[in-house]
Amino acid sequence: MAYIVDVMKKILFIDHVNRILGGAEINLIELLGLPALHEGWTTACAIPNPSPLREGLQKHVLDRGLPVQLFDYELGRGLNEMRVVGHHPLAPVMKIRAGMQAIRDGRKRLKQIMDDFQPDVVITIPNKDHIVAAPICRSRNVLHIWWVNDILSPDFFPFFARTEFFP
Numbered sequence: 001m002a003y004i005v006d007v008m009k010k011i012l013f014i015d016h017v018n019r020i021l022g023g024a025e026i027n028l029i030e031l032l033g034l035p036a037l038h039e040g041w042t043t044a045c046a047i048p049n050p051s052p053l054r055e056g057l058q059k060h061v062l063d064r065g066l067p068v069q070l071f072d073y074e075l076g077r078g079l080n081e082m083r084v085v086g087h088h089p090l091a092p093v094m095k096i097r098a099g100m101q102a103i104r105d106g107r108k109r110l111k112q113i114m115d116d117f118q119p120d121v122v123i124t125i126p127n128k129d130h131i132v133a134a135p136i137c138r139s140r141n142v143l144h145i146w147w148v149n150d151i152l153s154p155d156f157f158p159f160f161a162r163t164e165f166f167p
Contacts, residue, residue: 010042012119014110014129016075018048021056024125024149029056032068046073046113071113075128076102096158106132114140123147 013028032043047053049072061068076098110133114122122137124130125147137144 009040009121010044010117010119011121011123012044012046012114012117013123013125014046014073014133015053015125016048016073016106016129016132017053017126018051018074021052022149024147025053025056028053028125029060032057032061032066033064035066038066042069043067044069044071044117044119046071046110048072048074069117071117073106073109073113075106075132103132107136110136114142121145125149 013032015025015028017025028045031037032045037043045053045057045068047057047070049070054070057068057070062070106129114136119142121143122133123145124133127148130146130148133144136142
């Protein structure tokens with residue numbers, strides 16, 4: 001005899017973008033605005049506060065009574081600076097160092113969020129969040145889905161960052 005166990009699954013979306021509402025963020029708002037998504041799932045988002053994404057979720061999801069838990073999450077500016085070319089000979093080293101610190105800080109915060117929420121599935125949206133979340137999900141045996149919406153090329157990511165996608 002087979003038994004069906006009705007278990008609520010938890011899904012955590014992660015997006016550190018705090019300045020724009022891009023295509024992936026708009027799609028996330030639309031997805032979380034579907035009432036059927038919340039049947040059988042408890043959803044949460046780790047996003048910056050404030051951010052256009054948070055405003056969009058408030059207006060199109062939370063104000064409609066759909067249950068989405070929000071966690072404050074952001075990555076440091078050092079990670080954004082990794083791809084900027086400097087004129088000082090040590091500029092690339094300093095930028096990599098700052099970027100690595102931003103990754104460590106992001107992982108620390110993300111571990112706290114995952115400890116609090118205990119997700120069954122993590123979906124990361126920007127590429128930088130894939131890099132931050134991958135080892136945490138792997139170490140906790142949590143399914144990790146990459147929502148890839150960017151181009152993985154030298155024009156967008158330096159060599160070091162691209163190596164994180166293909167270990």
